[in-house]
Amino acid sequence: MKKVVFALFFVLLLSGCQEEKKVSPYDVLDEYIVTWKEADYQKMYDTYLTASTKETFTYDVFLERYEKLYGDLEIDNLTIEVLDKDQTWEEENSVTIPGKLSFDTFAGKIEYEKDFVMEKVIKEEEEDTWTIQWDLSFILPDLELTDKVRIDSTTAERGExxxxxxxxxxxxxxxxxxxxxxxxxxxxxxxxxxxxxxxxxxxxxxxxxxxxxxxxxxxxxxxxxxxxxxxxxxxxxxxxxxxxxxxxxxxxxxxxxxxxxxxxIGEVTAEDLETLEGYAPGDKVGKRGLEQLxxxxxxxxxxxxxxxxxxxxxxxxxxxxxxxxxxTIQLTINGNMQQTLFETLKEERGTATVLDPTTGKVRSLVSLPTFNPNDYVWGLTTEQRQSLENNPEQPTINRFSYTYSPGSTMKLLTSVIGLANGTLDPTLAYEINSKEWKKDESWGDYKVVRYHENDKNVDLESALKFSDNIYFARVGLEMGPEKFMEGLENLGVGEALPFTYPTVKSQISNYGALDREILLADTAYGQGEFLLNIVHLASIYGGVINNGNMMQPLLLEEEPVKVWKENIVSQEQAKLLQTSLRKIVSEGSSQKANISGREMAGKTGTAEIKMEQGTTGTENGWFVSYDQQDPTMLTAMMIEGVEAKEPRGSTYTVEMTKRFYEALRVSQ
Known part of the structure; x- marks a missing residue:
């Protein structure tokens, strides 16, 4: 009997505890906040708002204000924080709970404190509960029913x-x-x-x-x-x-x-909006060149x-x-020089650059043929755009960012490498008695051909003066692939050019090695698979002109002047090569580059673009040059299709370089 009484007492006690448990306004507020974040506006209105609030604001007004303002102002990342949960509320009919709201808008982040006034709702047959006094300041601080929400925009200007x-x-x-x-x-x-x-x-x-x-x-x-x-x-x-x-x-x-x-620049596309942050339809964004970079x-x-x-x-x-x-960004480019270089070459296909070997500052950089960027900004028809993109002359291709076979301009690189590693004795002469040469019968029918027979005993100066292919092929073979490749790597070949404008990496060969004798020989005089960017080539020549220090090429005036590759040759060796570059023009194969009042120096190159020896292909003509009276300006120029020009080959590029220097003198 005692057990039955005890059990009944326990049930009555438990029942009494349950009756005394009351609904907390904090719990109701937490539920409301969850519903708010879920944007369940119907439940927010029906379940949690006070009767007086509903008399002031109909559901249509409540819903319209939330949806419109949250949409128009792009409200996101809504955070609602209850600041004080320690108040006594059990005997109260109204409780004010301090809170804090924060959210992002298109105009910035909004943060403000807001009190949540909770009113008790007493029910006869159900548990008492709490509701919230709501007004428009729950959406925006200080917002009232008669207020108009305004948006203002201040236009900023794109940097020049x-x-x-x-x-x-x-x-x-x-x-x-x-x-x-x-x-x-x-x-x-x-x-x-x-x-x-x-x-x-x-x-x-x-x-x-x-x-x-x-x-x-x-x-x-x-x-x-x-x-x-x-x-x-x-x-x-x-x-x-x-x-x-x-x-x-x-x-x-x-x-x-x-x-x-x-x-x-151009309007952002749907694809742009998927990858770019902070842009909206109608915004302008850089599409090419430095505008994009x-x-x-x-x-x-x-x-x-x-x-x-x-x-x-x-x-x-x-x-x-x-x-x-x-x-506002300032370039190292000289606008007058840029315009003069373009006017000189505007009918050609190719690329050219001018840089200061003593600082690395790039003064001009052109790619031809070209287009008018103003047309893209102001509006091209679909037909005009397609005409540019389908033009066989490829005016939309940026040639100065690509790599090319350097032709015989490569011979200076071979000279630099051989002198630096000690495998090339500039005074040692090779006896060369014919126009064709091959190492031995293992080469089959393949031969290296020289195009000038001025000397029978050919040393470095003579080989550079008359661009002797056989001499440099033999220098490369005697140096060996390992030392040759190491020398190229010391000149930055194979690494990204440290230049603001991205360029394709230079390459030693199609598969990165020189493990075949013919490939090594051809590479040494400029007809292998070696490819080089024009700014990189100009920088290497600049290293010789700058007495052995190759400067980092610069495009922005804010960039610090610094050496990229130190001591690619000694000062004495640099002077030797400078003398040879001058003699190429004064006595050798590039005498047409002589200009009155200047001491022109440089090296030509003709890169044959063909599948195999004995066939006919197209030719790119090179000339890298500078005035020894002014070593702060080096010009590298490459023109495509010189096999069809008059005069033919790299001589045509020499003529165009000469026109550039003469036109530059007039424009200055």
Whole structure:
């Protein structure tokens, strides 16, 4: 009997404990916060808001304010924090719980403290619970029903790109914009006339002023022009229904002359938005060249502000991110030299660079043929874009970033390597009595051919003066593959060129070795599988001119001048090679490079692009040169297809280099 009484007492005791347990306002608030983060607005409204709140705000107003403001302001990363959970609440009918809200918007992060006023709801047959007094300041601080949420934007400017003298190579400026007002434009009478004046296809012009969002009184943009094109614009403006306005746009003053180097900007694509952070449809982004490579620095950050406009007209700022202009970046490029180099070569295919061997600063860098970057910014038709991309001359290919066979300009590299490792005695002469040579019968029918027979006893100076293939083939064989490859690696071959503008890595051979005698011999005089970038080649020549120290090539004025490869040859050996480079022009195979008033020095090269010996292929003509009176300017030039030029071969490149120096003198 005692056991039954004890059990009954335990049940009654447990029942009494359960009756005394009360719902905590903190638990209700936690549930509300979870529902809030899940954006379950119906449950938030129906379950947790006080009756007085619902009298003030209908569900439609509650829902519309949350969804619209959260969407328009791009609210994300919502955090709701309860700051004090230690208050006594058991005997209270109302509890104020301090809290803190924070979230991100497109204009920046918003953080503010907000009290949660909890009211007890007493129920007769159910447990008491708690509800929340809600108002619009739960969405934005200080927001009231009569307030208007406003957004303001401050436009920032993209950073400009300047040449070494401070002249703009990419800038933000005014251009003319020709437009059409559809309701005022007489198509049958004026379309062909306008097309002829602004040099655009009639169908394309029509497609622009008949876009889906066009209206009869809208000014529909058609084409932009530089301010210097005022005469063309004036003629277009005389047509009824055609408008001319001035708008801000990205401008490339050097146009075709620096297209591959500077690049251009364009609207972000759907693919861009998948990979780039902080961009929105309609934003501009670098698409090629330095505009793309330096995007993070050039990019402008527009200012954004969210504020409240009160009923009395006063305003209250909620959050603001200040606008930030992009950086202005100064290049080592000399704009005048760049333009002169381009004008000299504008009808050619190839690439050229000018650098200062004493500092490594690149003064000019061109790739030809080319395009006008302004056309890409101001609008190309689909047909125009396809015409550029399908052009067999490949104007959109950036040649100065690629590698090429250096032809006989390689002979200076072989000389540098042999002198540095001690395998080449510059005074030792090879007896060479014929135009053709092979090591032994193991070479089969393959022979090395020399194109000048000026000397029978050929030393280094003579071999460089007359570009003797047999001499350098024998130097390479006697050096051996291991020492030759080690020497190339000491010149930076096989490693990434430490240059702001990315280039393809140079290569020793197609498979990275020189383990065949014929390949080694051919490489030593410049006809193997060895490939080199033009800036890298110019830098190696620059190391000889700079008395043995090869400088890191620089493209930005802010970059520190520093040695890339130290002591590629001794000062004495550098002087020896400088003398030979001068004699190549004064006495040897490149005498056409002589210019009155200058002491020109340099080395030519003709790279034959063919499948096998005995066949006919195309030729790239090289000339690397400098004036020994001014060792701060070295020019490396490569022209494609010189087999069809007059004069033929590298002599044509010599002629073009000479024209460049002469034109540069006039322009200065």
């Amino acid at each position: 790109i300047l040449d070494s003298e401070g002249n703009p190579m990419a800038l933000n400026g005014e251009v003319f914009q020709v437009g059409v007002v559809p309701g005022q434009f007489e198509e049958e009478k004026s379309l062909s006339l306008l097309a002829g004046i602004i040099n655009m296809d009639e169908a394309y012009i029509k497609s622009l002023y008949t876009l889906s969002w066009a209206q009869p009184d809208y000014d529909m943009p058609v084409k932009k022009f530089l301010l210097e094109d005022e005469e063309v614009v004036r003629k277009a403006d005389e047509i009824e229904g055609v408008t001319v306005t001035r708008v801000n746009e990205r401008i490339y003053p050097y146009g075709k002359a620096a297209a591959h180097l500077i690049g251009y 330096l995007e993070d620095r050039l990019r402008a950050q527009n200012g954004q502000k969210i504020y409240l406009e009160k009923e009395d007209g006063s305003t209250l700022d909620i959050v603001e991110t200040a606008s930030q202009n992009g950086e």
